[in-house]
Amino acid sequence: MSNSVITKRALAAALKEMLQTTPLEKISIAEICQRCSLNRKSFYYHFHDKYELVEWIFAQEIGDALFEEMQDTIHVQLSLAFCRYLYENRAFILNTLHVSGSGTFHDYLCQQIQPLVKRTLATSQKSIPNTDDAALMVSQSFLSAVYQWLRRVPPEKPEQFLSELISVAEVLSVRIQQLLAPPPKH
Incomplete structure (x- = not known):
């Protein structure tokens, strides 16, 4: 293993340990470096x-492999693997995901999810005028649901969360279609 990877892993381990009890915005780079006995230059x-370190951690642990696999198709097993990772890394995710804005983990995950949503919308028989906006809205809504799920004490198991999320999406889809349907002609 290269020195570069060893250094990155040391920084990642230090940050993950700190995130067990401290939100990301309250952790300084100096504290991360001090925890793993490295200097800021490193x-x-x-x-x-x-934020880039958080993205690297996620990419190393699940992100790159999962999102690459989802490029071809999204299915329940991949979604479940994603939710299991989030559940098992709850403190890490909670203390990073709630910070939103450009360059944050929330923004990174949104950018990863959006192409998946856009591809799904593209397969629809209905024309979606602005798939970029729709994909952003769905991605942000999903991340909000994930954040709320993980904040519960204790959160439901990933299988239950995913099942409930799918059920809610189905019910809302049907209801929205009913509301937007043209009135019957008499």
Whole structure:
């Protein structure tokens, strides 16, 4: 293993340990470096900021492989694998996901989810005028649901969360279609 990977892993382990009890916005790069006995120069050699380190952690643990596999198709098993990772890494996810804005983990996940949603919308028989906006809305809604789920004490198991989310989406879809349907002609 290269020194670069060893350094990145040390920084990642330090940050993940700190995220067990402290929100990301309250953790400084100096504290991360101090925790793993590295200097700030080492940190900045590998990462632009702590948000990039969070993205690297996620990508190493599940992100890249999962989102690559989802490029072809999204199915329940992949969604369940994603939810299981979130559940098993609850403190890490909660202390990173609630920070939103450009360059944050929330933004990164949104950017990962949006192409999946756009591809799904593209397969629809109905024309969606602005798939970019729709994909952003769905991605943000999903991340909000995930955040609310993980905040529950204790959160439901991933299988139950995913099942409930699918049920709610189905019910809302039917109801919205009913509301938007043209009135019957007499």
